[in-house]
Each structure stands twice: as C-alpha cells, then as structure tokens.
Amino acid sequence: MSKKVPYRTYLSEEQMPKYWYNLRADMKEQHEPYINPGTMKPVTFEDLLPVFCEELVRQEMNTTDRYIDIPGEVLDFYRTYRPSPLIRAYNLEKELNTPAKIYYKFEGNNTSGSHKLNSAVAQVYYAKKQGITSLTTETGAGQWGTALSMAAAYFNMPLTVFMVKVSAEQKPYRKAIIETFGAKVVKSPSDTTEIGKVILGSDPNSGGSLGCAISEAVEQAVKTPNCRYVLGSVLDQVLLHQAIIGSEAKIAMDMLGEYPDVVIGCIGGGSNFGGIISEYMADRLNGKACPRFIAVEPASCPSLTRGKYAYDFCDTGKITPLAKMYTLGSGFKPSPIHAGGLRYHGMSPIVSKLYHDGYIDEVRAVGQKSVFEAARLFSKAETILPAPESSHAIKAAIDEAIKCRESGESKTILFNLTGTGYFDMAAYMKFNDGDMEDYIPSDEELSEGFESLKEIPLNR
Amino acid sequence: MSKKVPYRTYLSEEQMPKYWYNLRADMKEQHEPYINPGTMKPVTFEDLLPVFCEELVRQEMNTTDRYIDIPGEVLDFYRTYRPSPLIRAYNLEKELNTPAKIYYKFEGNNTSGSHKLNSAVAQVYYAKKQGITSLTTETGAGQWGTALSMAAAYFNMPLTVFMVKVSAEQKPYRKAIIETFGAKVVKSPSDTTEIGKVILGSDPNSGGSLGCAISEAVEQAVKTPNCRYVLGSVLDQVLLHQAIIGSEAKIAMDMLGEYPDVVIGCIGGGSNFGGIISEYMADRLNGKACPRFIAVEPASCPSLTRGKYAYDFCDTGKITPLAKMYTLGSGFKPSPIHAGGLRYHGMSPIVSKLYHDGYIDEVRAVGQKSVFEAARLFSKAETILPAPESSHAIKAAIDEAIKCRESGESKTILFNLTGTGYFDMAAYMKFNDGDMEDYIPSDEELSEGFESLKEIPLNR
Secondary structure: OOOOOOOEEOOOOOOOOOEEEOHHHHOOOOOOOOEEOOOOEEOOHHHHOOOOOHHHHHHHHOOOOOEEEOOHHHHHHHHHHOOOOEEEOHHHHHHHOOOOEEEEEEOOOOOOOEOOHHHHHHHHHHHHHOOOOEEEEEEOOOHHHHHHHHHHHHOOOOEEEEEEHHHHHHOHHHHHHHHHOOOEEEEEOOOOOHHHHHHHHHOOOOOOOHHHHHHHHHHHHHHOOOEEEOOOOOOHHHHHHHHHHHHHHHHHHHHHOOOOOEEEEEOOOOHHHHHHHHHHHHHHHOOOOOOEEEEEEEOOOOHHHHOEEEEEEOOOOOOOOEEEEEEOOOOOOOOOOOOOOOOOOOOOHHHHHHHHOOOOOEEEEEOHHHHHHHHHHHHHHHOOOEOHHHHHHHHHHHHHHHHHHHHOOOOEEEEEEOEEOOOOHHHHHHHHOOOOOOOOOOHHHHHHHHHHHHOOHHHO | OOOOOOOEEOOOOOOOOOEEEOHHHHOOOOOOOOEEOOOOEEOOHHHHOOOOOHHHHHHHHOOOOOEEEOOHHHHHHHOOOOOOOEEEOHHHHHHHOOOOEEEEEEOOOOOOOEOOHHHHHHHHHHHHHHOOOEEEEEEOOOHHHHHHHHHHHHOOOOEEEEEEHHHHHHOHHHHHHHHHOOOEEEEEOOOOOHHHHHHHHHOOOOOOOHHHHHHHHHHHHHHOOOEEEOOOOOOHHHHHHHHHHHHHHHHHHHHOOOOOOEEEEEOOOOHHHHHHHHHHHHHHHOOOOOOEEEEEEEOOOOHHHHOEEEEEEOOOOOOOOEEEEEEOOOOOOOOOOOOOOOOOOOOOHHHHHHHHOOOOOEEEEEOHHHHHHHHHHHHHHHOOOEOHHHHHHHHHHHHHHHHHHHHOOOOEEEEEEOEEOOOOHHHHHHHHOOOOOOOOOOHHHHHHHHHHHHOOHHHO
C-alpha cells in the first residue's frame, strides 16, 4: 500500500525554485504586440521606459528565455513567507464523499492575504535597483495594494496607491493596513490627476473603477520625476513572477507522485491563473501531458465567456498601450452588487491568447451566491476562510469532485487558493444575512462597453 | 562553516508531536487546589462534571502523566493548520544590527489568527465524544471565539459565544467571522442570564468584561441540558493543549542545533506563555538546562507585576471555583484605552505557581505605544502583521536583541508570535494617526480590585 500523502506539503528552502518559468518561451505563437495608441505601431522598448523600470520592460518583452533567475534579494523576501503549502483537502473530500483527490496550493498565508506579493516584491526590487525613488499603483479589492505596500516598506520605497473609491469606503481596514505599511492611499477618482478631474467633472459622485485608478496611477508616475508605475496583474511580467506558484506546485506534486487531471484557477486579470497553470501548461505545449485547464470568472464580469477578443486599452482613461485580449471594453463598469475583486474589464494577453488558441479547455462564469456557498462549505471542512475571489476556484473544484462522485472516477484535481477573506467580512456578513444577490449583465449592458472597442481602428 | 539555518522550519507530519506534554508532572510542587466556594473545600472530580466534560476534568486534575496522547481526530484537525513554522528573524536581526539570533514560533497562520485553536479543537472533540449537544464560551478580543467556532463547525457542535459587548461593537468583523462559522454570538452583559441581568440592572450601559462574559457562559452551560462550558486560557487543561507549541518549537530548534538562552511570551491568562515554555521549563525543572524565561504583560492590566498571589474567582459573577493565582481582583475593570486582549484580571494557576517559586525569571509590564512601535518595526522587516497581544513579546525580544548589540553577546532568543492583527486594524489606525495613549492604573485604582479579595476567607 502506498504511503499516505500528508495534509500539508512544504518544500524545503533548497527545493524552492530559484527561477521564474517563462511560459512564452514554450508558446507556439506569441500574443499580438502591444500597440502605442499615439503612433498605432507596436510598442517599443523605449516607449515603455517612462512607465516601467528597465528590467521589467525587458521581462515584459522576453519571449525566448525559458527560465529567468530570481535575484537573491527577491529570494530573501520570498523566504519570509514562502514556500506556500500544497494541501491535500482530505476533509473536503470526506465532506463531499468523493473518490476525487483534491489538492490546493494555498497562496494566502502571508500578511497581504494573497498571491499578489509574489510579483510585488519583484517589481519593487527592480525599481529600487534602478534608483527609482517612488512608485504608484492602483488597487481595487485591496490585495494588490497591501502586497505592494509590504514590499515597498521592506525596500524603503515611497508608494502612492490609488484605491477605487467605493472599495476604500467599503473597506476602511484594507486602507488601514496599506497605511500601516507606510504607503499613501488616494481615493480614485481624485483631484490629484487630470484624468481624475475629468472623471469627477462628468460624475462628481463616481465610485471609481479599476480602469480609472490605473489611469490616475500611470499619469502620476509619468509626471513625477524618477517615479514608475507598477501593476498587479494582466501584464506578461506579472504572469512571469506568478509562475512560481505553478513551479512550486509541480515540484511538490511530483514529490508526492501526483499529476493533476484538472487544474483550476479563478480569473480576473489572469495573474494567479497564469501562475498555477505555468509548468503544467508547458507540459501540454510540449506534448508531455494533457491536463485539463478550467478558468472560473464571475458571471457579473464575464470577460472570457462573453467578452470580445480585440485590441483595447488596459485602463479607462485610455492612456495605456493597446493590448489584444478578451475584453468587455474599457468603458465597462462592473456592478456594485459584485463583492470582491475579479472585476477587471480585460484579461491577460497571454491567457487570452492561450484561450483563443484552445489551450484552456473551459471557462466557467459563476454567480456569487454559489461562490459564497462553496466558501462556507470549504471553510468548515478545511479551516481556512477563503477570499471571495479564490472561492470561484473552490466552487469549480467542488463541482468537479461531485462529478467524480457521480461517475465514480478518482480524478486528481489541483486548484489555486489565492487568498484569505479576512478583509471581506462585510461581504460574508451580507451572505450570512441572506442579503447577497447575483448579478448577470444583460446583452444590452454589455453592448455599451463594446461600443468603445469600435473606436479603436485595429478592431474595424 | 556551519550550514545556514533556513528562514522557516516546518516539521514533517511524522515529526509532529503526537502527545501533549504535561508540565505538572515535572513540577516539584503543584499549585494550590481549586476551592469550591460553596463548601470552601477543594474541588472534587464530581464538582466539575456539570461544567466541563469528563475527559477535560480528568486532564484538569492530572498532575502525574508526563505525556498525554493526542486523539487521532484531534491530530487530523491539527494537520489542517499545523505544524506552525519556526522562523529565523533574519530581517529583524539585520534591522536591529544585533549579533543575537532571534527565532519565533508563528502560531498565527490559521484562520482563527492565533494559537487558541490548539485547545479549541481538543475541547470540542472531547465534548462531542461524550455526547454533549451544545457548548458555551466567552470571548474578549475575539481570537478564542473564532477558534472555537471553527472547531465547533468542524465537529458540527452548536455553540453560543458570549462576546464582551464593547469588543463586539468595536469589532463587528470579529463577530461576523464567528457567525460565518455558524456560532451564535450574544453580547455580554446580556439579558439571557441571571448574572447578565444583575450587571445590567446596576449599569445598563455596561460594556462588559471578560470576567462577566465567563459568568454568563458558565451559567448558561449549567442551566442547559447536556451543555458544557469551555474556556480558552487560564485552566491547566488549556496549558496542557498549548504545550504543543513548545514541543514543536523544541523539536525544530533541536533539528537546527539551537538552544534558546531566553524564551519570551506575552501573557494575559497564561496559555500561550505556558505553551511556549513547556518543554524548556521541563529542562529547567529537571536540571538539564537553565534558559531564562521572560513574560510580558500590558502595563494597563498588570496581574503578575502588581497583582496579589491570592485565592480569587475566575469570573466577575463569582460562580466559578476559587483559584490561587496572581490577580488584580475579580472586580478589576481594565481601561477601555487598552487595545487588544491580555486584559484578564487573573493568571493561570500553573504560571502563577512557577512565578511564585522563582522559575520565571522576569515579568515586564509594557505600555501599548511601545508595543505598537515594536509591531510596526517587526511587520516591515518580517512581513507579518502581528496581533497587539503578540507584539508585547516582540517588544521584549527587540529589547533583548538591542542589549545584545550593546554588549556584543550573540544570545539565542526564542519568542512566541501568537497571532496576527488582521482584526485589530481599528487599533492600528489609532496608532497610525498618533491617537494611541498609554494607560497605567494608579495604586488607588488597583486597590478597588484588591478589596474584593479580602472578602474571600482564604485570603485573610
């Protein structure tokens, strides 16, 4: 009889990857280039230098090196909270009475409460190394802002966080933790930027959006001497850093003699999904194995299931480069009914390309009530309170495990538990009180966002 | 050159202790017996059966068995969040420029956010096994209530939590997480118990206290058929369960070839301190080694440094047995200026006895402003946001490390980081805004609490 797999598997420090795996090196085709909206020509290395620091521009454009060394100082930071455990969900399996074997990579056991820290530390490190003296960013639900404030505190880097106004007001404690780590929080839209002023001019009561906060953060970075902008998802560089999730997961699974039949991740901008699939997607691209990939998005912000594959701005203010991606249009406004993150109008160009080319088998759009039900079941069995975002992946994992119960198959399921829900208690209270609603945008509502896509010449 | 110690050391599942170490088996003298306030005679096994479930009464009275087996189902629960890491604080050492080696056991990486879960699961398990059909408890800052609600959810055990009213109102999200795990939260004092009614009768605006919440929880347990009361600290059984902290820490330190010169813990009711010192205190009691033990309490609730060693009630309503302990008197009301837990009037009888007999070398009472300053320094270096309670231990560890810098000594310091501060953001906001105050009760204020001790015949 085979030895029982432990509940929690931690890699030793020596076993932790010392590289980021660059998925693009194995892709048969790269995603379409970013386009400079001023010239309508592909963005050049030089075009990006005023926005991102040099090493990150290099990483953004690197489609050839399969492995990129993680700098020693970044590894030192990783070691303060990594390796993250790979957990066998014995209790959840028992609760579901399923023959499936469920594993999850738990990325929430750090103070930022999510996987976002993996890229935050890299981005702050490279900025520091280049002599950059301040950074700007945006945050929605607040996980990225927290992660970046932690990295900025560690490297003594001044940071301004444009926080979506409605989020800052609904989550004062998220704002407080970012400030505890020394960052400055500005509610977006704000009157500190030209774009913020324009948006406030047309709607003084605007609660803001992620796209608008990105515009403000980019504007301030470009206007401030020796300042750069950093982004927590979507970009190729972010997926590169997040690949550590999949690399660690694969090393741990290999140790246990396990290989997933299904790999599941929630998806908003695409960074954690790109992370968990990384080395398993490599196996598929290289014909070594064919695990099934499932991405799970909120029905209220369905960029993959109902969006267009088109060129779009990454922000609302239309100052970023254009990216070819699945998008609801930069003018799409997610419903305030939707709790938690995963409310970005677009999608990582890498993930978009993989989906478009058939390498991602399925995308599910799920309603938030069913997501919170999955979260409740999971938390009681596994003793972890998941973030609403992460619970989208839980929902799909549970559904797959139930299918196994019905079919009698003993599949191996791996999902990414991106974070914890400690700063989402207002949403949990709503759910506990039976006040949570589902929201599915009508075709008409979506068509408004799509209008903005038609203004972009490349989409005609 | 010796091999570098990793940042984080995790025991494997096989290395995790399968026993609780019972410190009392090594104590030269036991603490004075609990006294039944009705008969004024030592409490018997039968006296306690209406309050606690049988196996826990047995553990409460077991002063002879050095090791007590952890039941398999409790081990299964432990494996969902343990082992907790032993962390080498390389970044804090660097920040302090100290030759000291600082280690901490991190007990906060679970959803309850603290070490309290270690005893919660044991207490719920034994109740379930005995066929008990509901439980009651109290919670102050909320860590214990959260931990117990998690264990109760896991074992499907109905639970009522009497939550100190001022705490429930200041921390709605703490209340929410307890409710998310399915427990019923009653603000204390409440009109659901006789004691609550009496307290509300004399002060309708009472914000409550831990001692009052204990009274209500015990009353409801005794009045409800097949219900029992569970307590998160103070009792011998709780220290027994928490000994796993010290056992794991010692196994990990031994693996690294390290032995602490100093062991530090914060102290309120005494459970985490009793936990971290456990096997190191055994070495000292058995003459094998002589590490220095430092307990750190809040200056606002100084039961060890300014309390009396006397018999006292464990609660405000005076319905529990009398225990000989360091106490400020069951009538002592901690100042609302004090943030966080560690606001109990008494102290674990085991810890009290060890301190009285000279086995605890030093107790420090520290002001909360210095505690939050230590927390800020720690969080930036170590990327963990500590609970205010835990930060008392951090403060002392930092002070010890600074002494080492001054003396040039390379001492090995071990402290217990009991929990995380995610539900303490209101206190952090106060600190960030410069609005935090220190509070040191005057001798006059303390004398009020001491008055109640004189009413107890045993203290005359």
